[in-house]
Amino acid sequence: MSTSSDVVTIRLNRPDKRNAITAAMYTALADALIAAEASAAAVVVLTGAGGAFTAGNDLQDMRDNPPVGDNPPPVRFLAALTGLRAVLVAAVDGPAIGVGTTVLLHCDFVYATARSTFRLPFVDLGLVPEAASTLLLPRLVGHQRAAELMLFGERFDAATAANVGIVTAVVADGTALDQLLAERTAALVAKPRAALRATKALLVDSTARTVPARLVLDRRVLQSLLPPAPDRAHEAQ
Known part of the structure; x- marks a missing residue:
């Protein structure tokens, strides 16, 4: 996590596993989001290292550390995510699989490179989609399109993600993504902070x-x- 007084950047940094998320990473993500909320930052940026956003949950780690009980690490992370009053921006460059796609439904803006791909493979894994995505995705794209994305679980590209409204804007590459992110976060930081955070809270x-x-x-x-x-x-x- 990198922090300024205005922008907090949280980077998934497990590039050898395409940033697949473990229970320990969920704990760290929740802690980072809670700290960001306490700081009254204007913007929180969620991104990934090494040419991937995230490959989703680390399935072996999930088997070793099943998310049981009322407040396991993934649930704590989602509670911190949905309680965030800062503007939440995702910067996606590369695969965004499973929770890598469902988490985007909680973001206020999602910027992605043209090479980014998305997938909701839960049914194929014998699971159901998480992060309230069965509620949020149909609201965003309509029932039939949501059913297509979730029940078939096929990979889709950044242009499709933008067309259905999951992605705000698509740029050519990582350099263009960094430039757009800098421009957009600077514009948000320049807004009156209390009004910005209050409007975000009203929206959600x-x-x-x-x-x-x-x-x-x-x-x-x-x-x-x-x-x-x-x-x-x-x-x-």
Whole structure:
């Protein structure tokens, strides 16, 4: 993890295994996200080393360290991920398999190189998709397209991922990805921090699902961002 006062970068760094994620890595990821949230950073960037985003879960490690109980490392990671108020950006260069694809559904922006590939192989592995992806993917792409991606489990390219809305933008290569990432994170950092984080929280809030309930929530959050009444009166003079 690398940290500035504004941007936290979390890099999956197990290139010899295409960044396949172990239980210990899930623990480290959760710790990094919790620390990022505590820092009030504007942006958290999730990326991978060595020409891969992640090959997904390390299946041997999963057999050795099964995710049992109420709060195993993967569950703790997902709780930290979904509780993040910083803008979450994924930078994908190479394979994004399994959780490497499902985690993208929790990101606010996903930038990928043209060579990146995606796959949801859970059914083929005798498993079911994780990370609430059976809820989030149909919302994003529609039921039939989600069923196609999840039930067949076939690999798809970056252009397809962008076409269905999983990826925000596709760039030519790693150099272009770094440039776009720098530009976009700088633009986000320049925004008023409290408003940025509050808007992100509203975008992912699942409690106020009706228009009347959302109007109440919007008003409550807006009022929390306004300066005290005397200051507003002074500004109006």
